[in-house]
Amino acid sequence: xxxxxxxxxxxxxxxxxxxxxxxxxxxxxxxxxxxxxxxxxxxxxxxxxxxxxxxxxxxxxxxxxxxxxxxxxxxxxxxxxxxxxxxxxxxxxxxxxxxxxxxxxxxxxxxxxxxxxxxxxxxxxxxxxxxxxxxxxxxxxxxxxxxxxxxxxxxxxxxxxxxxxxxxxxxxxxxxxxxxxxxxxxxxxxxxxxxxxxxxxxxxxxxxxxxxxxxxxxxxxxxxxxxxxxxxxxxxxxxxxxxxxxxxxxxxxxxxxxxxxxxxxxxxxxxxxxxxxxxxxxxxxxxxxxxxxxxxxxxxxxxxxxxxxxxxxxxxxxxxxxxxxxxxxxxxxxxxxxxxxxxxxxxxxxxxxxxxxxxxxxxxxxxxxxxxxxxxxxxxxxxxxxxxxxxxxxxxxxxxxxxxxx
Amino acid sequence: xxxxxxxxxxxxxxxxxxxxxxxxxxxxxxxxxxxxxxxxxxxxxxxxxxxxxxxxxxxxxxxxxxxxxxxxxxxxxxxxxxxxxxxxxxxxxxxxxxxxxxxxxxxxxxxxxxxxxxxxxxxxxxxxxxxxxxxxxxxxxxxxxxxxxxxxxxxxxxxxxxxxxxxxxxxxxxxxxxxxxxxxxxxxxxxxxxxxxxxxxxxxxxxxxxxxxxxxxxxxxxxxxxxxxxxxxxxxxxxxxxxxxxxxxxxxxxxxxxxxxxxxxxxxxxxxxxxxxxxxxxxxxxxxxxxxxxxxxxxxxx
Numbered sequence: 145x146x147x148x149x150x151x152x153x154x155x156x157x158x159x160x161x162x163x164x165x166x167x168x169x170x171x172x173x174x175x176x177x178x179x180x181x182x183x184x185x186x187x188x189x190x191x192x193x194x195x196x197x198x199x200x201x202x203x204x205x206x207x208x209x210x211x212x213x214x215x216x217x218x219x220x221x222x223x224x225x226x227x228x229x230x231x232x233x234x235x236x237x238x239x240x241x242x243x244x245x246x247x248x249x250x251x252x253x254x255x256x257x258x259x260x261x262x263x264x265x266x267x268x269x270x271x272x273x274x275x276x277x278x279x280x281x282x283x284x285x286x287x288x289x290x291x292x293x294x295x296x297x298x299x300x301x302x303x304x305x306x307x308x309x310x311x312x313x314x315x316x317x318x319x320x321x322x323x324x325x326x327x328x329x330x331x332x333x334x335x336x337x338x339x340x341x342x343x344x345x346x347x348x349x350x351x352x353x354x355x356x357x358x359x360x361x362x363x364x365x366x367x368x369x370x371x372x373x374x375x376x377x378x379x380x381x382x383x384x385x386x387x388x389x390x391x392x393x394x395x396x397x398x399x400x401x402x403x404x405x406x407x408x409x410x411x412x413x414x415x416x417x418x419x420x421x422x423x424x425x426x427x428x429x430x431x432x433x434x435x436x437x438x439x440x441x442x443x444x445x446x447x448x449x450x451x452x453x454x455x456x457x458x459x460x461x462x463x464x465x466x467x468x469x470x471x472x473x474x475x476x477x478x479x480x481x482x483x484x485x486x487x488x489x490x491x492x493x494x495x496x497x498x499x500x501x502x503x504x505x506x507x508x509x510x511x512x513x514x515x516x517x518x519x520x521x522x523x524x525x526x527x528x529x530x531x532x533x534x535x536x537x538x539x540x541x542x543x544x545x546x547x548x549x550x
Numbered sequence: 551x552x553x554x555x556x557x558x559x560x561x562x563x564x565x566x567x568x569x570x571x572x573x574x575x576x577x578x579x580x581x582x583x584x585x586x587x588x589x590x591x592x593x594x595x596x597x598x599x600x601x602x603x604x605x606x607x608x609x610x611x612x613x614x615x616x617x618x619x620x621x622x623x624x625x626x627x628x629x630x631x632x633x634x635x636x637x638x639x640x641x642x643x644x645x646x647x648x649x650x651x652x653x654x655x656x657x658x659x660x661x662x663x664x665x666x667x668x669x670x671x672x673x674x675x676x677x678x679x680x681x682x683x684x685x686x687x688x689x690x691x692x693x694x695x696x697x698x699x700x701x702x703x704x705x706x707x708x709x710x711x712x713x714x715x716x717x718x719x720x721x722x723x724x725x726x727x728x729x730x731x732x733x734x735x736x737x738x739x740x741x742x743x744x745x746x747x748x749x750x751x752x753x754x755x756x757x758x759x760x761x762x763x764x765x766x767x768x769x770x771x772x773x774x775x776x777x778x779x780x781x782x783x784x785x786x787x788x789x790x791x792x793x794x795x796x797x798x799x800x801x802x803x804x805x806x807x808x809x810x811x812x813x814x815x816x817x818x819x820x821x822x823x824x825x826x827x828x829x830x831x832x833x834x835x836x837x838x839x840x841x842x843x844x845x846x847x848x849x850x851x852x
Contacts, residue, residue: 250652250656250736250737252736252737252765252766252767252768253767253771255656255659255737255739256656256660257653257656286660287653287656287657287660288657288660288661325653328651328652328653330652330736356651356652356653358625358649358650358651358652359651359652359653361626362626362651391624391625392568392569394648394649397649411710412708412709412710412711413708413709413710413734414706414707414708414709414710414711414714414734414761414763414790415708415710415711415714417708417763417790417791417793418711418790418834420793421790421791421792421793422833423793424792424793425792433793437710438569438648439569465710466710466711466713466714467696467710467713467714467717468691468710468713469675469688469689469690469691469709469710469713470569470572470573470688470691498717499691499693500691500692500693525717526721528718528834528835529714529834530833530834530835
């Protein structure tokens with residue numbers, strides 16, 4: 145999960161680091177307790193997750209309260225790269241002489257955390273890669289050993305640090321690494337990390353942080369959970385909660401609302417992705433993306449089916465998956481179809497599934513479809529996943545067409 | 551032969567759990583030689599006639615010749631279980647467990663490097679060789695009918711798509727040599743590159759299919775490998791995720807851009823693969839058409 149600047153700084157605050165902390169405000173907090181700023185100038189920083197926030201007008205400077213009030217009210221009413229501004233961080237201006245770039249990320253090639261530093265920090269680090277690539281230094285970190293001082297020395301040998309500055313820089317890097325490890329981060333980026341040559345102190349002015357979703361069980365995160373760049377919807381939260389405290393199979397852990405009219409219940413991570421690729425390419429409009437796999441117990445499928453069918457404006461349901469190894473097609477489809485019947489969902493349904501007990505499952509569905517007058521097409525292993533996408537799109541469109549004639 | 555052979559002797563970690571015991575039965579039914587299992591606190595029991603021990607150390611003491619451990623352990627216990635197997639110097643550790651925190655995976659891999667152990671996964675569906683009738687893990691489940699012997703090797707990030715790709719081939723009468731799932735996590739202990747080295751030397755394999763996904767750089771390594779002629783057999787690639795590329799939450803920010811640039815995207819991966827002369831299927835079922843053409847050409851040549 146991506147964290148906003150003020151949330152990242154909340155994590156960093158527990159470590160021996162200088163951070164520009166400032167004051168986080170929301171529209172509610174201003175309504176309740178007004179706006180009080182003691183020292184000017186200040187930076188008004190929109191708390192959004194998208195990059196290039198400065199270029200999009202998400203960072204402004206204010207020299208007095210009147211100016212600050214105006215900038216804040218404008219910012220709350222503007223979208224920054226299509227993202228609504230929910231919080232603003234008011235940061236004191238910090239005096240500095242030099243800007244550095246620092247980050248720690250997971251590197252898939254070396255299969256290690258990777259430290260990246262540059263003495264050319266600032267907003268345009270991607271530019272620096274083009275214009276001044278030699279200023280970018282990287283170090284693979286052996287997680288069993290941490291970061292040896294000699295390696296930091298080697299990386300910064302031409303940064304003209306004084307002895308005191310090097311000591312403070314080394315402490316900063318070590319504390320950032322500690323924060324990275326202890327909070328299960330996938331990315332911790334400080335840009336800029338600034339140096340004041342009078343005090344010899346380094347200060348983190350910004351932070352970009354991503355927490356590993358797989359490690360959420362051992363991290364207590366006091367922030368609102370989100371999908372991508374926005375807060376999780378109620379349905380997303382409900383779907384994500386299904387796997388809590390029950391590790392048998394996976395259901396709803398990856399669920400995203402799209403707002404279209406075809407409900408999707410896919411199985412298998414890989415199959416669900418090519419299924420969505422195909423649905424969109426045939427002109428379908430998915431209401432959601434979600435996936436269950438690894439033979440989840442029936443109650444998980446029941447819960448997830450209810451979440452998916454709780455979406456508004458549905459015109460069809462597409463149940464799609466590859467050829468399962470383990471997942472009982474009978475048990476999972478039985479749980480699913482029971483929900484369909486209980487909710488009296490009479491829109492078109494296309495099912496493409498294969499795997500253990502698939503024929504028994506299809507016999508059961510044919511019986512129930514007759515009994516309850518359900519509009520279901522069934523496809524098995526002879527039909528490619530991608531082709532069944534076309535079938536659900538056709539069915540949904542036909543129904544619209546009929547509705548228009550009546 | 552790739553990874554597994556007639557001398558593969560298997561230990562199942564988490565053998566008494568629901569998935570572990572089910573997989574044990576299915577592996578045994580297929581012909582895999584499982585000689586022991588481990589579940590802490592369940593030592594002395596047996597599963598399908600396989601003796602269960604409290605620790606990998608106990609199991610190893612009683613079965614010196616075990617050379618592959620397969621992990622069916624919940625995510626929060628997976629790191630310790632993997633390290634236990636690695637510290638007993640079991641040659642290959644294959645991890646079925648999904649959703650393991652990434653820093654745990656990284657730590658496991660440092661131990662694996664220290665002990666010179668091959669670690670496959672996490673989130674691997676397993677490995678199957680239908681000619682030898684050996685399989686490790688959940689691949690194929692109870693019904694292995696889509697895996698028939700033949701000349702095609704498959705390496706797939708997606709476990710489910712191992713089955714689906716093999717099924718498409720089988721529907722056209724083409725069989726497979728070895729199919730292996732490497733898992734789709736950002737970090738995989740064994741990637742396409744490592745396995746292509748094995749397939750290069752595998753006599754049964756005439757062509758290899760790789761099934762890639764967005765994220766990471768393992769597909770790029772394949773392009774480099776083919777360009778430098780470290781892999782010379784015909785190769786067919788597919789990369790999924792046109793839809794997922796438009797999701798807002800896959801960005802790694804500046805740091806990702808510096809190291810991976812645009813190279814982790816599907817578009818960039820396909821470009822790199824094509825530039826290296828690798829045939830890329832745009833839609834999944836096209837894999838089969840390309841494989842068919844290649845096999846036909848080889849037959850004509852011979």
